[in-house]
Amino acid sequence: MSMIKEFKEFAMRGNVVDLAVGVVIGAAFGKIVTSLVNDVIMPPIGLVTGGVDFSRLRWVLKPADNSDPAHKVAEVAIQYGAFINTVIQFIIIALAIFFVVKVINRMNRKQEQAAAAPAAPAAPPPDVVVLTEIRDLLRQRPLN
Numbered sequence: 001m002s003m004i005k006e007f008k009e010f011a012m013r014g015n016v017v018d019l020a021v022g023v024v025i026g027a028a029f030g031k032i033v034t035s036l037v038n039d040v041i042m043p044p045i046g047l048v049t050g051g052v053d054f055s056r057l058r059w060v061l062k063p064a065d066n067s068d069p070a071h072k073v074a075e076v077a078i079q080y081g082a083f084i085n086t087v088i089q090f091i092i093i094a095l096a097i098f099f100v101v102k103v104i105n106r107m108n109r110k111q112e113q114a115a116a117a118p119a120a121p122a123a124p125p126p127d128v129v130v131l132t133e134i135r136d137l138l139r140q141r142p143l144n
Contacts, residue, residue, distance in 0.1 A: 037089045057081025103109070 010016065038055065046052050057080055064075035124132075 029096075033093050033096070037085055037092060041088065041092075042085060054081040054084045057084070111137050 003062060042054055046054065058077040059080060060077045061077040062073075065071075065073040
């Protein structure tokens with residue numbers, strides 16, 4: 001029974017829950033970026049490059065052989081177009097994370113500057129004020 005309790009404490013620790021939320025949001029963000037690259041960014045790039053669809057670009061090492069239906073041989077190809085799409089997705093994700101971190105750092109700097117601003121010194125207690133006045137009066141008296 002103590003192992004279940006220990007696991008529950010581990011799983012409910014703040015860092016683990018935060019990490020789980022980050023992974024789920026990261027996966028969803030990955031789908032958004034994939035759609036952005038494939039559906040928004042790549043079509044104009046393909047148009048500029050003469051209608052080339054990068055996701056279909058490949059270098060065929062061995063063509064498919066469908067002449068014998070009993071022994072179909074699949075095509076062997078290097079899918080460099082898919083690699084290009086993946087690199088573009090990575091760049092977009094890196095830029096998005098860069099801007100998010102930049103905004104968070106800017107907000108943290110503003111909070112640190114606000115916290116570091118010197119506060120007005122507190123008024124001294126009344127007994128210290130009286131002692132300071134006595135000291136100042138004694139300094140003004142000439143010594144005999």
